[in-house]
Amino acid sequence: MSTILLIEDDTSLFQEIKEQLASWDYAVYGVYDFGDIMQDFTSLKPDLVIIDIQLPKYDGFHWCRMIRTHSNVPIIFLSSRDHPTDMVMSMQLGADDYVQKPFHFDVLIAKIQAILRRTYDYNNEQVELRTWNNATIDYAKNTVTNEQGTIELTKNESYILKCLTERKNEVVSREEIIQKLWDDERFISDNTLTVNVNRLRKRLGELGLSGFIETKVGQGYQAKEATYPYD
Template structure:
């Protein structure tokens, strides 16, 4: 979502991100930025500071009432005070005009990767294949069927799904679950993994958690 009143800059940004298969939402009614955000639910916002009616700081505050969506400020105002104010109000990055579109797109891509990592539009939902994990209420569903997990089983699934595509070592999982893994029997991790795997498979997600012998566990 591009919140910028300079049509030349709008066009420049829109053309640059479209080359990366992103869909720009260009704001043209600066009285109604908040409602357009709620209606369109974008994945990221590019926000100018100097805008008609209300400035970018105001709209940043309004949007932060609803979402933790990543916001990049783009502005010709490049004083340290403006940058500090933007970051303190919840912005994720700040780009000064004039800017390189290549640098801007790189920042957008990096921020999207860090923020979502294959999550859906809501940052508290992680969905992989037919398994959905809801971070806001600590529930897990397989094919829309809720499954009951223990606290440790839920933590294990969260770590593995958050880092899908990566092999997670047993040591890393032990540290994630227990503050001092020295006092935990290694077999405890195996028991928790096996219980988690069985519950997920019974619900219909077979081979969801893979074992990499001598390396750890993986969700692809």
């Protein structure tokens, strides 16, 4: 049974989501103090976090930042706000998905199932280390290491990089990445992939590797593999 921390201050909505998720065998917990959510997060160690943007004291973006300093646990945002910048901000902070209120519960459960499956089933696979442009990618730990240091990726970033480096120097279409990453492209926006790829490039830039992920306009993305004199 997967454990979900639901950070929602609307009591009736919290109870409705909790009851619905319980029918799918998820254990759902709330928070006791909206001013110290990290205490509940640390003690519960959830498998997934669902968080509203508009909360008492501090907003969901603040708590997403706090969680990301400690953990790469999957995070889904819930919000009644429909401004595109909210979705972009959530992705930039490391969220895995964004659901706008009001929502159909079938959509929410599909997103939860897909995220948990790709996060935990994927991590339980026997994944070999991969070398790419003199960097070592550890897909089990979601890290990339070269002589400049080590960076830690989110699950989405790591899986996008996996999709691309499995086919080095080939163009992988946006549709293929979306389908692999989210299982059903109907439940995800094209813009979300763009945000995730841009965030991946930014992280790889810390190791001098951002230029090796190329956008092929109208086609998709390509992970270039450089040829070194000593290869």
